[in-house]
Amino acid sequence: MRGRALLVGGGIAGLTAARGLLRAGWEVEVRERRESPPDIGGALSLWREGMAALDRIGLGERVRERARRPSLGVIAAPSGRALTAVGSQRAEVHLISRSSLLDVLVEGLPDGLVRWNTPVTEADVRDAEGFDVVVGADGIHSLVRRTAFPGAADPRPLGTVAYRGAVPGAVDLATETWGRGMLFGVTSMDAHTTNWFASLRTELLRGREGQDPVEMLRELYGGWHPVVTRVLEALPGTAVDRRELYELPALASYVSGRHVVIGDAAHAMAPNLGRGACESVVDAVALAAALGTEPTVEHALARYDRRRHRPTRMVARASRVLNRVSTSVRLDRQRNHLMRTLGHLV
Numbered sequence: 001m002r003g004r005a006l007l008v009g010g011g012i013a014g015l016t017a018a019r020g021l022l023r024a025g026w027e028v029e030v031r032e033r034r035e036s037p038p039d040i041g042g043a044l045s046l047w048r049e050g051m052a053a054l055d056r057i058g059l060g061e062r063v064r065e066r067a068r069r070p071s072l073g074v075i076a077a078p079s080g081r082a083l084t085a086v087g088s089q090r091a092e093v094h095l096i097s098r099s100s101l102l103d104v105l106v107e108g109l110p111d112g113l114v115r116w117n118t119p120v121t122e123a124d125v126r127d128a129e130g131f132d133v134v135v136g137a138d139g140i141h142s143l144v145r146r147t148a149f150p151g152a153a154d155p156r157p158l159g160t161v162a163y164r165g166a167v168p169g170a171v172d173l174a175t176e177t178w179g180r181g182m183l184f185g186v187t188s189m190d191a192h193t194t195n196w197f198a199s200l201r202t203e204l205l206r207g208r209e210g211q212d213p214v215e216m217l218r219e220l221y222g223g224w225h226p227v228v229t230r231v232l233e234a235l236p237g238t239a240v241d242r243r244e245l246y247e248l249p250a251l252a253s254y255v256s257g258r259h260v261v262i263g264d265a266a267h268a269m270a271p272n273l274g275r276g277a278c279e280s281v282v283d284a285v286a287l288a289a290a291l292g293t294e295p296t297v298e299h300a301l302a303r304y305d306r307r308r309h310r311p312t313r314m315v316a317r318a319s320r321v322l323n324r325v326s327t328s329v330r331l332d333r334q335r336n337h338l339m340r341t342l343g344h345l346v
């Protein structure tokens, strides 16, 4: 079928859905409260399903041209001892900076299709006159979800805080180092830049309120193996993004009448599996395919919900478990032992 869609939010999910729906012959309007795509955010990992979804809307090659593929992903202990490792060919992960991915998504969209600097209100979500479907692609604090999905719970804190940034220089390996109550990740961002992230249980930050983040990170992670130390040494003078991490309790359905949620609006999850952006892309392409082929909006939204609800709940649950395990405070020795054993078995 063909129709008119209002997309609330011009992030990864909203822009991917716009590309997919245009290909399916739909009329599309994206309303985004920001003035332009944000020039922030670290490297995002796109897994096999995400790349396959981008291929379906003709963008896979452009993403591959800009992405990097680490040769190996390693989980290590602070000493540098590997707990487990997986080759990138097996994991099929592409790393791309958020701004590069958004560039690819925006490139070639008809002028005026994205209305920047246009915050959507509750009344817009309810009325949406002239639109057959309203897509909430408006992120973790989604207004569409709060307005059109009665009883949907608010995001809840995961008990961890993340710091992120980038430093000059390239890396090939992707490493995540797990200590007691905290982890440190290092991946490639592009040919000249290294992406890093640190995640800590909030209780470890007690008494450090107001401390300079660079100084704090250097204190907390000082003495870890050289991949981490090299990043810590390069931190002064670079920007550090801090955010408390939240996840969204499960929604019973991603559809409510002609309203549908995709991406973080539907299933914001712990970042530990690096799957949020990837699942957002898969949602968006699945929704566009359903709206392009099913005979009615009702059928299409039901198909999207059937295809995406269960898998995304499973990924969100696994991400939560990994968030707890990777920043475990009491059982870190047993955890590391188990990881090594599993690594040998795999």
Ligand SMILES: Cc1cc2nc3c(=O)[nH]c(=O)nc-3n(C[C@H](O)[C@H](O)[C@H](O)COP(=O)(O)OP(=O)(O)OC[C@H]3O[C@@H](n4cnc5c(N)ncnc54)[C@H](O)[C@@H]3O)c2cc1C
Pocket (backbone or CB within 6 Å): 008, 009, 010, 011, 012, 013, 014, 031, 032, 033, 034, 043, 044, 045, 046, 118, 119, 120, 121, 137, 138, 139, 140, 142, 143, 162, 164, 243, 262, 263, 264, 265, 271, 273, 274, 275, 276, 277, 278, 279, 280
């Ligand atoms: C620390 C951290 C690390 C992460 N690392 C990874 C990773 O390695 N790999 C990965 O796949 N994912 C990762 N993610 C998750 C990923 O960033 C998100 O899953 C992804 O950005 C979701 O995209 P989205 O389009 O659904 O939402 P968003 O990116 O939040 O976009 C929503 C858009 O809607 C707009 N909006 C909101 N309200 C309104 C309104 N009322 N009117 C108009 N516009 C509105 C916002 O301005 C925004 O542009 C990470 C997340 C965090 C917090």
